[in-house]
Amino acid sequence: MNTIESFKGRPAEFAGIDDTDLLSGSPAEIFGLLALDWRTILQRLDGDDAVAFDAFVHGSGQLQATTGNRVGTIVKDWAIEMGATHYAHWFQPLTGQAAEKHDAFLTLKYGKDGATSAIEELKGTLLVQGEPDASSFPSGGLRATHSARGYTLWDPKTPLFIRESGGARTLCIPCAYIGYTGHSLDHKTPLLRSLSALSKQGTRFLNLIGVAPAVEQVTANLGTEQEYFLIDQDHFDSRIDLVMTGRTLLGNKPSRNQQLEDHYFGVIPARVQAFMADAEEELYRLGVPVKTRHSEVAPCQFELAPIFESASIAVDHNVLTMEVLRRVAKEHGLVCLLHEKPFAGINGSGKHNNWSMATNFGENLLEPGTTPEQHKRFLAVLSVVLMALHRYAAVLRVTVASAGNDHRLGANEAPPPIISAYLGTAIDELVKSGMAGEAPVLRKAKVASITDTIDANFDATDRNRTAPFAFTGNKFEFRAVGSSDNCGWPMAVLNAAVAESFSELSDRLEAKLANQGREEAVTSLIQDVLTEVRSVCFEGDGYSTEWHEEAARRGLPILRNTPESLAVLLDPKLTDFLAKQNVLSHEELSARYEILAERYVKALEIEGLTMAEMATTAILPAVEAQLAISAGTARDCDKVGIQLGKGLRKRLESFAALADSVYNQTEALTGVLDTLHEGHDAAAIMATVAGSLIPAMSALRTTCDAAEAQIADDLWPIPKYVDMLFPSA
Numbered sequence: 001m002n003t004i005e006s007f008k009g010r011p012a013e014f015a016g017i018d019d020t021d022l023l024s025g026s027p028a029e030i031f032g033l034l035a036l037d038w039r040t041i042l043q044r045l046d047g048d049d050a051v052a053f054d055a056f057v058h059g060s061g062q063l064q065a066t067t068g069n070r071v072g073t074i075v076k077d078w079a080i081e082m083g084a085t086h087y088a089h090w091f092q093p094l095t096g097q098a099a100e101k102h103d104a105f106l107t108l109k110y111g112k113d114g115a116t117s118a119i120e121e122l123k124g125t126l127l128v129q130g131e132p133d134a135s136s137f138p139s140g141g142l143r144a145t146h147s148a149r150g151y152t153l154w155d156p157k158t159p160l161f162i163r164e165s166g167g168a169r170t171l172c173i174p175c176a177y178i179g180y181t182g183h184s185l186d187h188k189t190p191l192l193r194s195l196s197a198l199s200k201q202g203t204r205f206l207n208l209i210g211v212a213p214a215v216e217q218v219t220a221n222l223g224t225e226q227e228y229f230l231i232d233q234d235h236f237d238s239r240i241d242l243v244m245t246g247r248t249l250l251g252n253k254p255s256r257n258q259q260l261e262d263h264y265f266g267v268i269p270a271r272v273q274a275f276m277a278d279a280e281e282e283l284y285r286l287g288v289p290v291k292t293r294h295s296e297v298a299p300c301q302f303e304l305a306p307i308f309e310s311a312s313i314a315v316d317h318n319v320l321t322m323e324v325l326r327r328v329a330k331e332h333g334l335v336c337l338l339h340e341k342p343f344a345g346i347n348g349s350g351k352h353n354n355w356s357m358a359t360n361f362g363e364n365l366l367e368p369g370t371t372p373e374q375h376k377r378f379l380a381v382l383s384v385v386l387m388a389l390h391r392y393a394a395v396l397r398v399t400v401a402s403a404g405n406d407h408r409l410g411a412n413e414a415p416p417p418i419i420s421a422y423l424g425t426a427i428d429e430l431v432k433s434g435m436a437g438e439a440p441v442l443r444k445a446k447v448a449s450i451t452d453t454i455d456a457n458f459d460a461t462d463r464n465r466t467a468p469f470a471f472t473g474n475k476f477e478f479r480a481v482g483s484s485d486n487c488g489w490p491m492a493v494l495n496a497a498v499a500e501s502f503s504e505l506s507d508r509l510e511a512k513l514a515n516q517g518r519e520e521a522v523t524s525l526i527q528d529v530l531t532e533v534r535s536v537c538f539e540g541d542g543y544s545t546e547w548h549e550e551a552a553r554r555g556l557p558i559l560r561n562t563p564e565s566l567a568v569l570l571d572p573k574l575t576d577f578l579a580k581q582n583v584l585s586h587e588e589l590s591a592r593y594e595i596l597a598e599r600y601v602k603a604l605e606i607e608g609l610t611m612a613e614m615a616t617t618a619i620l621p622a623v624e625a626q627l628a629i630s631a632g633t634a635r636d637c638d639k640v641g642i643q644l645g646k647g648l649r650k651r652l653e654s655f656a657a658l659a660d661s662v663y664n665q666t667e668a669l670t671g672v673l674d675t676l677h678e679g680h681d682a683a684a685i686m687a688t689v690a691g692s693l694i695p696a697m698s699a700l701r702t703t704c705d706a707a708e709a710q711i712a713d714d715l716w717p718i719p720k721y722v723d724m725l726f727p728s729a
C-alpha cells in the first residue's frame with residue numbers, strides 16, 4: 001500500500017489512505033493532490049535550509065549543495081509516495097508543445113566490496129538544472145547546428161506536478177529553457193522577466209501617484225478561456241488533413257451549421273459530459289482550478305475556463321489543460337481539436353486571456369472602485385494600459401500571429417487584426433472626465449424590477465465581442481489569442497508594454513512633481529496621456545469595414561496576416577521596449593522571428609502537401625468513379641435508344657470538367673510547393689506562401705468542395721462536415 005501519511009501539507013483526512021482512494025473524492029478533496037508548491041517544501045525545512053530555500057525561491061540566492069540535496073529529497077519522497085518512478089524537467093520550447101525528458105529516480109550505489117545496491121535519489125543539482133541535448137529544438141540561429149547544449153532551469157514559484165499517463169506517473173519540474181549562450185529559447189523565460197519588470201515599474205508608479213499603504217509588489221493575473229472542438233476518433237482517423245494539420249483542408253459546411261444559434265450554451269451531450277468530468281477530475285488533482293464549462297457557438301465546440309491565477313502559473317496550467325484535454329478525449333474515443341480553424345465556414349476557436357494586475361495587498365488595480373480617490377487611481381492605471389496598447393499595438397499583434405490564427409483574425413467571428421480597446425459606456429465617460437481634467441464620476445450599475453418577484457442587477461457597461469482588448473468590469477480580455485497558442489508570449493509582451501508605460505509615465509510624473517503638487521500633477525498627467533492615446537479606444541463594431549477605414553485614418557497598425565506581423569520583430573524602433581525592460585534582447589527577437597517564420601512556412605507547406613495528396617489519391621479517383629458511372633449510364637441509354645436530356649449531358653460534362661480541374665489545380669499547387677524554398681530568406685518564402693501557395697490551395701479547395709456537392713454520397717471518400725459535426729451520439 002502506498003501511504004501518504006508522512007507528507008505534510010496533505011489534508012488530514014487523506015493521511016494513511018491507500019493510493020486508489022487518493023484518486024477519488026470531491027473536487028475540493030482531490031484538488032492539488034498531485035501538485036507540490038514551494039511553500040509546502042519550505043514547511044519541511046528548518047533553520048538555515050529554510051532561509052536559503054526561501055531566498056532561492058525569491059531570486060535572491062543560489063541553492064548550495066547541502067540545502068539543494070535536502071530539497072531534492074523532500075521532492076523525491078513526495079513524488080515516490082504519489083507513485084512516481086521518474087522525474088522530468090518540463091519546459092515550453094518555441095515548438096508550441098511542452099517538452100520533457102524522463103529520468104528514473106533509480107540510482108546504483110557501489111559498495112567497497114563491489115556490491116551494488118539500488119536506491120532512489122534526486123540530487124539538488126539535478127532538480128535545479130538540467131542539460132538536455134537541445135539540438136533538435138528551434139533556436140532561430142542562436143545556436144550553430146553542431147552545438148547542442150541547452151539548459152533547463154527550475155522555476156520554483158510554479159508548482160511541481162505529477163503526470164499520470166498510461167499507468168505511469170512522472171514528476172514534472174516546470175522549467176525555463178535557455179541556450180548555451182544564455183538566450184531564451186522558450187515561452188517561460190520572457191514571461192518571468194516581464195513579471196519582474198511589471199512589478200518594478202508598477203510599484204514605482206503607484207508609489208509616485210501616492211497610494212497608501214505603499215505598494216511593494218505588482219503581479220499580473222491571468223484567466224484563460226480555452227475553446228476546443230471534439231470529434232469522433234474514427235472520423236478524425238479517416239481524414240489525413242486532420243491527422244497531419246489539425247484542420248480540415250476540404251469540406252462544405254452543412255446546410256444547418258450554427259445559424260440557429262442553438263449550440264451556444266446548449267445542453268452538453270452525455271458523451272461529452274463524461275469526457276469533461278474525467279478531464280476536470282484530472283485537472284483538479286493537478287491543482288488546475290477549472291471552473292466553467294459550456295457548449296460554444298459552433299456545433300461540437302466547447303469551452304473551459306479556470307479561476308484566474310498568477311500569470312506564470314496560469315500559463316503552465318493552460319499548457320497542462322491542453323495536454324489533458326487531448327489525452328482524456330482519446331480515452332473517450334474522441335479527438336480534441338485545438339486548432340484555431342478546424343472547419344471552414346463555422347466559428348473557429350480562441351483563447352481569451354483575461355488579464356489584470358494586483359498589488360501585494362491583493363488589490364486589483366483594474367477595479368474602478370467606488371470613491372473618487374479609487375476612480376482616480378483606476379484612471380491613472382488605465383492611462384498606463386491604454387498607452388501600452390497604443391504604443392506597442394504592433395508587437396502585441398505579432399504575439400497572436402500564426403498560420404492557424406490567420407483564419408480567425410479579420411474574419412467575422414474573432415477580433416479584427418487591429419489592436420483597439422473597448423471600454424464600455426461607463427468607463428468611457430470616466431475617461432472623458434479624465435481628459436477634461438474633471439473629478440471622475442462613475443455611473444452606477446442599475447437594478448431594475450423585471451417581474452413582481454425578480455429583480456435584475458445591470459452592469460454599468462455592456463460587452464463588446466468584436467474588440468481585441470475589451471474591458472470587462474475589472475480586467476481586460478485579450479480576445480485575439482488563438483486556441484492553440486502558448487499564452488506566455490502574448491502575456492510577456494503585454495506585461496512588458498505596460499511596464500514600459502509605467503516607467504515612462506513615472507518619469508513624466510516626476511518632472512511634473514518638480515513644480516506641481518501631487519493631486520494636480522496626477523490629474524494633469526491623466527489628462528495628457530488619455531488625450532494622446534485616445535485613438536486606441538473604439539466602442540463600435542470591430543468587424544465592420546468602416547472600422548478598418550477609420551483605424552487607418554487614426555494611424556493604427558493594420559497587420560492582416562502572419563508575414564506582415566512578423567516583420568515587426570525586426571524593427572528595433574517598435575521592439576526596443578522589450579530590450580529596455582529586459583524581457584527579450586534584439587538577438588532573442590530576431591531568433592523568434594526566424595522560428596516563427598519557419599513555423600508559419602512549415603505549417604502551410606504541410607497543409608499544401610497534404611491537400612495535394614488528398615486531391616490525387618482520394619478526391620480525383622472519386623470524381624473519376626462518378627464520371628465513369630455517369631458515362632456508363634449514358635452509354636447504356638444510348639444502347640437502348642433513350643435520348644439523354646440536355647441537363648444530364650451537362651452533368652456528365654461537369655464531372656469531366658471537375659476531374660480536369662482537380663488534376664490541373666493539384667499540378668499547380670505542387671508546382672508552387674516545388675519552388676517554395678527558392679526564396680532567399682524567410683521574408684521571401686513567406687511572401688510566396690501568402691501570394692502563391694495559399695491562393696493555389698484555395699482554388700483547389702473550391703473545386704474539391706464543388707465536387708463534394710455533386711458526387712454521390714457513397715462515392716465520397718472522406719467523412720463530411722455533417723458526419724463530424726452532427727454525430728448521432
Ligand code: ADP
Pocket residue numbers: 221222223224225292305306307308354355356357364472474475
Ligand atoms: P466570460 O463570461 O467572459 O466568458 P468566463 O467565466 O468564461 O467569462 O471566464 C472569465 C475568466 O476571467 C475566468 O478565467 C476568470 O477566472 C477570469 N477572471 C475573473 N476576474 C479576473 C481578474 N481580476 N483578473 C484576471 N482574470 C480574471
Ligand code: MG
Pocket residue numbers: 225303305
Ligand atoms: Mg467564457
